[in-house]
Amino acid sequence: MAWNEPGNNDKDPWKNKGGKNQGPPDLDDLLKDIGNKFGGIFGGNKSGGGSGKSFSSIGVMVVLVAAIIVYIFAGFYTIKEAEKGIVLRFGQYAGMVEPGLSWKWTFVDRIIPVDMQTTRALPSSGFMLTRDENVVRVEMEIQYRVVDARNYIFSVTNADESLSESLDSALRYVIGHAKMDDILTSGREAVRQSVWQELEEIIEPYNLGLIIVDVNFKDARPPEEVKDAFDDAIAAQEDEVRFLREAEAYARGIEPRARGRVKRLEQEALAYKSQVLLDAEGAVARFNKLLPEYQAAPEVTRQRMYLATMENIYRNTSKVMVDVDGGNNMMYLPLDKIMQQQSGGQRVIQSPTPTINQNSTSNNNSAPALSGRTDRFNSGRD
Known part of the structure; x- marks a missing residue:
């Protein structure tokens, strides 16, 4: 009997090569086997007929209901308090979503959350050439915040990168028009204000949806090779x-x-x-x-x-020289001692003290003369 004759022929070389069924299966048989497996999962049976078909319909309905429930719950999402959501429907802008719980069409809508309240920092630094042809290393940092979520996402490809490039451009422009002494010493505040103003003028036409909150001039120093000379200056x-x-x-x-x-x-x-x-x-x-x-x-x-x-x-004097009339003796009156004795309750003159003796005349002759001189002085005052 030939291998391809009708009947139960086990001599097919593709199915029973070398006594074993090693050939590729038939496409019809493969599809039939897959159908039987799915029918068994949902309660179907090859010998069951109509009963298997009913069980298959119920299983399909259960799967569809479960898929719908999963789809609905998968569409819920939350926008944080500090954020706003941008809705893209099939890739096209469809509106804004406020903070809170919302729902979207899964596989149809895409939500892009944008932080609107966080203040972000962006540094910039490098070696730059000043107006007086000196090289200086400048470090500056800006702080900015998003104010328009749509412009922030759609105006340019990357708003943060565009802002960084604008900052570098503004900083190099201002440093290139300033002197090195001003940058290192007294002109730092002027440089900071100029960079801020120049940066806002650069980003204004692009509508980046950003606002510059502050500009910080962190450091400015000359190259290490000439740092000592600049420190002395x-x-x-x-x-x-x-x-x-x-x-x-x-x-x-x-x-x-x-x-x-x-x-x-x-x-x-x-x-x-x-x-x-x-x-x-x-x-x-x-x-x-x-x-x-x-x-x-x-x-x-x-x-x-x-x-x-x-x-x-x-x-106004405490010393008086008295020339006694009729004699050759000069008497010295210690008025300061006399005043002290008067204040102490003693006698005015206890014993005169001679200072110059021209003759050997005794001191007894001087006392009457002094007394007479004093009497006349007092009588004259009276």
């Missing part, structure tokens, strides 16, 4: 500023004192002027009162004036 500038401040402080301190001294001298001059005028007026008044007395008794008035004058003279 900066120290000299700081010393100059310090000396100027000290000079201004000294000027502010000495000027009020000088003005006060001038004012005091003016007041003293005015007081001296008033004193001289009053003394002169008093002298005139005293002379006017003394003139009638002098006209009445010239000799007595002249003597009283002399004695008063001598009293004023001797009032």
Whole structure:
């Protein structure tokens, strides 16, 4: 019998090669086997007929209901409080979603959350050439925040990268138009403000949906090869500023004192002027009162004036030399000792002390003469 004759022929070389079924299966048989396996899963049976077909329909319905439930629950999502959601429907912008729980069509809508409240930082640094052809390394950092989610996502390919490139451009432009001394010392604030202004002008046409919150000038230093020389120059500038401040402080301190001294001298001059005028007026008044007395008794008035004058003279001295009339002795009157003895309740003169003895005359002759001189002086005062 040939291998391809009808009937139960086991001589097919593709199915029973070498006594074993090693050939590739028939496509119809393969599909039939797959159908039988699925029918067994959902309760179907080859010999069951209509009952297997009913069980298969119920299983399909159960699978469809489960798939619908999973699809519905898969569409729920949450937008955080600080975010806003951008809805893309088949890749096209379809609207914005506010924070909270929402639902989307799975496999149809795509949600892109955008943080709207977090302040982000973006650094920039590098070696740059200044206007006076010096090389300086500058480090700067900006802080920014998203204000328009749609522009932030769709205006450019990557808004953060575009902002970084704009910052580099603005920083190099400003540094290239500034002097190195200003960058390293007193012009840092001006450089910071200029970079901020230039950066806003650059990003304005692109509508990045960003706002610059702050610009921080972190560091600026020369290359390491010339750092020592620049440190000396900066120290000299700081010393100059310090000396100027000290000079201004000294000027502010000495000027009020000088003005006060001038004012005091003016007041003293005015007081001296008033004193001289009053003394002169008093002298005139005293002379006017003394003139009638002098006209009445010239000799007595002249003597009283002399004695008063001598009293004023001797009032300011503690030593008096007395020439005794009728003798050759010079007597020294220790007035300071006499005043101390008077204040202590002692006698005015206990024993005269001779200072110069021209003859061998005894001291007893001096005492009466001194006493007589003193009596006449006191009588003249009276």
